[in-house]
Amino acid sequence: MDETTIVNVGTEKFNSLVNLASQYGAAFAIKILSAIAFWVIGRWLIGFAVGLVQKSLGRQKVDPTVLRYVGSFITVTLNIILVIGILGFFGVQTTTFAALLAAVGLAIGMAWSGLLANLAAGGFIIVLRPFKVGDFISAGGVTGTVVEIGLFVTAINTPDNVLTLVGNNKIFADNIQNYSHNTFRRVELKAQLSGAADYQTAIELLKSRIAAIPNVLAEPAVDVEILEINLVGPVLAVRPYCHNDQYWQVYFDTNKMIKDALGKGGFPAPMPAQTVIMQQAS
Structure with missing residues (x-):
């Protein structure tokens, strides 16, 4: 075989390799572009489908919490299906991938049991x-x-x-x-009285004054009773009722009213008292 023949054979092989590479490269490029197109279109369709579901549930006045949860679940599920479909388009065996995904999921589940517990x-x-x-x-x-x-x-x-x-x-x-489940709440407060104070008069005074505070409910009526007795004197439980939205306004206004009503009503200030007994040595 002369030199010219060898060159021609080498050229033919090189050209065949170039043609083969071009064919495979073109096919691979088409698959890549197709996969990108599938991903973009799939993502758009997923967003469109989730939007339709949420709008449909919204027209039925479904709770916003359920809407967000359903939207997140559908989005994650459809994205997984989209990824599996794109891999199948590239020739990856989806059954093998599904088994691998299940195995990975089991391993992740064991490692992230707390995360799955939060999901459940x-x-x-x-x-x-x-x-x-x-x-x-x-x-x-x-x-x-x-x-x-x-x-x-x-x-x-x-x-x-x-x-x-x-x-x-x-x-x-x-x-x-x-705290928002019921229509109204009870405000829990205390009022310390002196042992020398007329507790019955103080109870009636606080009931009438606190009942006049804005947003305090007439029913149930204001509760003012002796909660306990300590070394200073009786401790009154002061409990007005109000709607949830006005809780803190009633809370602070009731505190002010306790101070003003007892202070201006002439009740003695509660002061801790101690009895000291001194004995002289014989």
Whole structure:
């Protein structure tokens, strides 16, 4: 075989390799562009579908908490399906991928058992509805207004305007106090009297004066009774009732009224007293 023939054979092989690479490269580029198109269109369709579901539930006046939870669940599920579909388009065996995903999920579940517990607790909170967005609650050691109930955590805005995220499992495993569930609340306050004071007159005075405070309910009536007796004198339990929205206004106004009513009513100031007995040595 002469040199010219060898060159021609080498050129033909090189050209065939270039053509083969071009074919595979073009096919791969088409798949990449198709995958990008599928991802963009799929994401748009997912957003469109979630929007339709939320609008449909919104027209039925479904609770906003349920809307957010359902929207998050549908979005995560459809995104997983979209990723599996794109991998299947590239020729990846989806059954193998599903098995691998299940194995990875099991490993992650064992490592992140707390995270999955929060997810399950979030579902129970949505179903059982011990509270909803906008309620003022005390749960998981945090007191405040519920801003959002997420898949894993619940966002609570505390009275000092601090956003606090509490794990759903911690909330569901603990006692939950929902201050917004009932239409009215009882304000719990105390008034210390002197042992020399006429407690019956003080009780009647406080009942009449506190009942006149704005937003104090006439029914149930204001409770003023002796709670306990200490070394200083009787301690009165002062308990007006009000709607949830006016709780702090009634709380502070009642404190002021206790001070003003007892001070201007001529009642003696409560002072701690001690009896000292002195004995002279014989």
